[in-house]
C-alpha cells in the first residue's frame with residue numbers, strides 16, 4: 001500500500017469556522033497585521049506552533065479522569081515517574097509546568113556570570129534562561145545546518161571541533177554542562193545522529209563535562225535515526241530513544257511536544273549531585289516534588305503520551321505528513337529548508353520574495369498573505385523575530401528570513417495538508433505581487449508578539 005493513512009479515527013471534532021478573503025482582510029487590519037493578535041476562531045488552519053496544540057488520545061482523556069489529585073505521593077506521579085525513568089534510564093524525575101520551568105531551575109543552579117553553556121542550537125527560552133543568570137549561551141551547529149537548500153540527513157548535528165574549541169577557549173572549569181537539542185528546533189527541526197551524540201559525549205569526557213539533552217522532540221529524532229542512520233533500521237524507536245538518553249547525564253523536556261500533552265515538562269537527572277538543590281527550587285517555584293507545576297491528571301496524560309509517541313505507525317504518519325507538505329510545495333518551486341524537519345516546514349521567504357529587501361520583512365509579508373489567501377496562520381522567523389531596533393531607529397537583521405509552518409500532532413488530516421499546499425503554491429505563483437511591511441509600533445523586547453505593522457502598498461519597495 002502506498003497511502004499512509006492517519007493511524008487513528010476521530011471521536012470528537014472541533015468545527016473550523018470558514019471565512020472569506022474580505023473578512024480576513026478586515027480581521028488582519030484590526031490585528032494590525034500581527035498574526036499573534038488574530039483570534040484563533042478566525043484561523044482555518046493554525047500552524048503557529050506545534051507546542052501544546054496536539055490532540056490527546058482516548059486513553060489520555062481516560063487518564064485525565066483517573067488523575068489522582070493527592071498533594072503528596074499521588075498514584076499519577078508514580079506512573080509518570082516510572083514512565084520517564086524507563087525511557088531515560090535516569091532515577092530522578094522532577095515534574096514542571098513547562099520546559100522553560102525546568103530550564104529556569106537547572107540554570108539557576110549551574111549558570112551565572114563567566115559560565116558558558118554550549119548547544120547545537122539553543123532554543124530561545126533556553127538561551128534566555130541562561131543569559132538571565134549572566135552566563136553565555138553558545139551555538140556550535142555544523143556548517144551544513146546553516147544552508148537552507150543543502151539536504152543532509154542530520155542537519156541538527158553539533159560541530160564537535162567547534163565545541164572543543166569553545167570549551168578550551170572558555171576554560172572547561174567554566175563549562176558546567178553541554179546541551180544537545182533533539183530535534184534541533186531552531187535550525188529547522190533537523191535531527192541529530194546517534195554517532196553525533198556519541199561523539200559529543202566522547203569529546204566532553206576528558207573535561208568531565210556532563211551532557212544534557214533538550215529532549216522535547218526525542219521521538220521524532222529517534223525515528224529519523226531509525227530511518228536514516230546505518231545500523232538502526234531494525235531497532236525499535238523506543239530502544240533508539242533509550243540509547244540516546246543513555247549517553248546523557250540529564251534531560252529537559254517540554255511535554256507539550258513529544259509528550260503529546262497540552263501542558264507539562266520535566267527535569268531528569270542521573271547523578272545525585274544537583275537533585276536536592278533542584279528539588280528545593282522546584283518547591284519554591286513549581287510545587288511539591290510529586291506534582292511540580294502540574295495537576296495529577298496532567299501527569300497521567302503525559303505518562304500515556306510518552307508511551308504513544310514512540311509508536312511507529314504514529315511516527316510514520318507524523319513525519320510523512322510533514323515531508324509530504326514539504327515535497328508538494330518544493331516541487332512547485334517554493335524554496336524551503338531541505339529536507340523538511342520533524343515538526344515543521346520552513347519556507348525561505350528571503351529567497352521566495354527576492355524582490356523585497358530584508359528591511360521590509362519578507363517573512364511577515366508571506367505570513368500575512370498566507371492568512372489572507374487561505375486563513376492559514378504561520379510564524380515569521382526572521383528579522384521581525386530576531387532583529388532589534390538600534391538607537392538610530394534602524395533595525396538589525398536576522399541571518400535568514402523564514403516562515404515556519406509548524407504542524408500540530410494528530411490534529412489535521414491529509415486533505416488539510418493538500419489544502420495548505422494548494423494555498424502556498426497559489427501565493428508562490430503570484431509572489432511578485434507581494435509587498436513589504438513596515439513596523440509602526442513595537443515594544444523593547446520580543447517584539448514579534450505585539451508589534452504593529454502596515455503594508456507598504458503603493459510605495460516604492
Ligand SMILES: *Cc1c(COP(=O)(O)O)cnc(C)c1O
Nearest residue numbers: 098099100123125185216254256
Ligand atoms: C518548546 C521548547 C522549549 C521550552 O518548552 P516550553 O514548554 O515551551 O516552556 C525548550 N526547548 C525546545 C527545543 C523547545 O522546542
